Amino acid sequence: MELSAHLGRTGLRIGRLALGTVNFGGRVDEPESHRLMDHALARGINLVDTADVYGWRVHKGYTEESIGRWLAGRPARRDEVVLATKVGNEMGPGPNDRGLSARHIIASCEASLRRMRTDWIDLYQMHRVDHAVGWEEVWQAMEQLVGQGKVRYVGSSNFAGWNLAAAQEAARSRHFLGLASEQCVYNLATRYAELEVLPAARAYGIGVLVWSPLHGGLLGGAVRKLAEGRAVKSAQGRALTALKDRRETVVAYERFCDEIGRDPAQVALAWVLSRPGVTALVIGPRTPEHVDGALDALELSLTEPELVRLDALFPPTGRGGAAPEAWNS
Template sequence: MNTVGDDRLHTRLGRTALRVSRVCLGTVNFGGRVAEPEARELMDHAVDSGINFVDTANMYGWREYKGYTEEVIGSWLASRPSLREQVVLATKVGNPMSEGLNEQGLSARHIIAACEASLRRLNTEWIDLYQMHHVDRDAGWDEVWQAMELLVQQGKVRYVGSSNFAGWDLAAAQEAARARHFLGVVSEQCLYNLTVRHPELELLPAARAYGVAVLPWSPLHGGLLSGVLRKTAEGRAVKSAQGRSATALERMRGTIERYESLCADFGRDPAEVGLVWVMSRPGVTSTVIGPRTPGHVKQALHALEAPLSDEETARLDELFPPIGRGGEAPDAWLT
């Protein structure tokens, strides 16, 4: 792994001094879509290419069993022990891990127990970024922060992040942490891409105000923006023919047809265009990709070096317009 800092590839995680790659290796496909040997090859390729940021969740791998993906990563780290000091390892807590009443959410009990379980599966003594997978409106922030503070004090967690929060959730969490003299949330992982632009209204402004890193997930909307129509015609659609992408395609086929035609006019691959757009958005720190092959990783890294022109960005805005008048709420809604 290249440990030399490169401002094109690495940046600070929000207001912290921690440096992470601008491409984050997401592991949601490990298990079911990517077998363990291929997953290890993907992780090797990513870190050897300069990516130092690896993201997972305790419930990933559910196609095999919940916790499977953390075990795959833990086995990989055991095979390359020198990497643990170089890799910024992120996981998540909050989604149900079993049918048990207390095996989900953000109670102090579950946060602490889930962290211990993740540490065992990941074969590590600490988690660099421990993310709340979803907001839990039954858990008060004093309870959440009490648990997180304990894990930080014990050296088991370095930083705390959030995922799938609204802007006001981020503000509430941060104000509660501030009252406790705790660092609080340093990153927010959100769904953000050309087809989903609502984070621009309140989440991105809140993140900027509090110095919170923004980590978009599903930058290609499950493959919808990766050239799904061309791949389907060629019989190459895999992920893009399923789930989020297939559902969205039913209502957006005309727009996606124009998108793929527009990308052809640009002389660019649709997946590259979608990635470049997200990576270049103001406030975005690192983009979480879910690759299935080393080629997908290479494509994401290339996207960092291939910015869109002003004209290309304008044409994409015409096709995928921002909400309302664009910009932040409430100005986006003013007439």
């Protein structure tokens, strides 16, 4: 499997795995997070993905500040890293401290630059769509930031397929590159992206970054870890909720992984990496060992019979594939 790929139709190359930082400032303290970033970079993971709101367990913006201290520790790192952050979440009590208004986009970019101690953001992602703001306003703000050299590429996150289409058509009318990437949830247990998000991204040449490829730990051996008393992420959040409804399926999945002699987490990651249109996976490791385990998934090629078994365990939505054929009888 290729270890790097172009981000959509752009010339920017990123590793097939990206380092997600949502655990930094809470589950992972600063010294360990800096060691994780060093380790990931040394192993060829060049995209560091964060958001202005991350670190909220300490205070909003803490994770960007921590990344800034890491970058300042060895300035040469900045040229090695593809730095991605996000905008759109509530960052303060005021009515303009959230959303995708031109005011908030520009102010948030300036704040992120200060926190991360950098002159530019490689990938500036809208964390979620803002239905109250028109695309003319959004692209006006993004064009200003790109023109000033503060942003290299613009991305989205948690968009629907029609949001991607609307955004790109508006950008095209302005002769602007528009979206370089969409970051969406996608894994064996959550396959909605196959209906419209992935097809829209492919049609417009938008790269796809996948968050929660293990469904919050559900697909990383959750049943076994719970039985052994060593579950962390899989003992909370979306993984625990899903396990209540899908325990039998997850048990069968872990049994299948035992049959083929593979780690459940590596199987789940390899499956997403094999999907058409997927550029990279955003992983949220807490230890260097987690990073190494995820990298091993890059060397795993699932056979056609194994893929068929996985489809049987975790069926696609409707008839499978893209809409509207997926739901046509």
